[in-house]
Amino acid sequence: MTEIRHPGERWDRFRRSARLWAIPACAGMTMIWLALTAPVTAQQAMPPAPYAYRQIDDPRQEATAQALMETLRCLKCQSQSIADSDAPMAGDMRHQVRTRIMAGERPEESRAGLVQRYGDYVSYAPTVSSKTWPLFAVPLVLVLAALGVLVRRLRLRKSA
Numbered sequence: 001m002t003e004i005r006h007p008g009e010r011w012d013r014f015r016r017s018a019r020l021w022a023i024p025a026c027a028g029m030t031m032i033w034l035a036l037t038a039p040v041t042a043q044q045a046m047p048p049a050p051y052a053y054r055q056i057d058d059p060r061q062e063a064t065a066q067a068l069m070e071t072l073r074c075l076k077c078q079s080q081s082i083a084d085s086d087a088p089m090a091g092d093m094r095h096q097v098r099t100r101i102m103a104g105e106r107p108e109e110s111r112a113g114l115v116q117r118y119g120d121y122v123s124y125a126p127t128v129s130s131k132t133w134p135l136f137a138v139p140l141v142l143v144l145a146a147l148g149v150l151v152r153r154l155r156l157r158k159s160a
Helices: 008-042 059-070 088-102 107-118 133-159
Strands: none
Touching (some): 059 088
């Protein structure tokens, strides 16, 4: 044990050790608080939309809605259609599709309304527009460039 030289030295040692433990203690308490409150904050406060998980009574309209939902992308999952996704946003989109179909809209009109609301990314079948034309043009340019290189190499081989 070291000898205490003056009365305030013990207090100085305590303050230094308290500083060393303050940051890990705060971080630990924060992690415990997050672990306890995360499940509560992750739950959705609103109940699902009425037609998110319920089908339309008319089988023909439901088949039309189902076919349309298979061609629309879930914005949260991004790799699933809204028909396959369990995300709350996909449920809201399914509700919108079904209510629009029940209101008498054609599938193309419903798709246009959802694309207008959520953007072009929502549709698995993109249309050519001022924003999407490179998606269609770049593959054609690459194929033409590859064909040009191939034809040039074949001509060089024939001439040699």
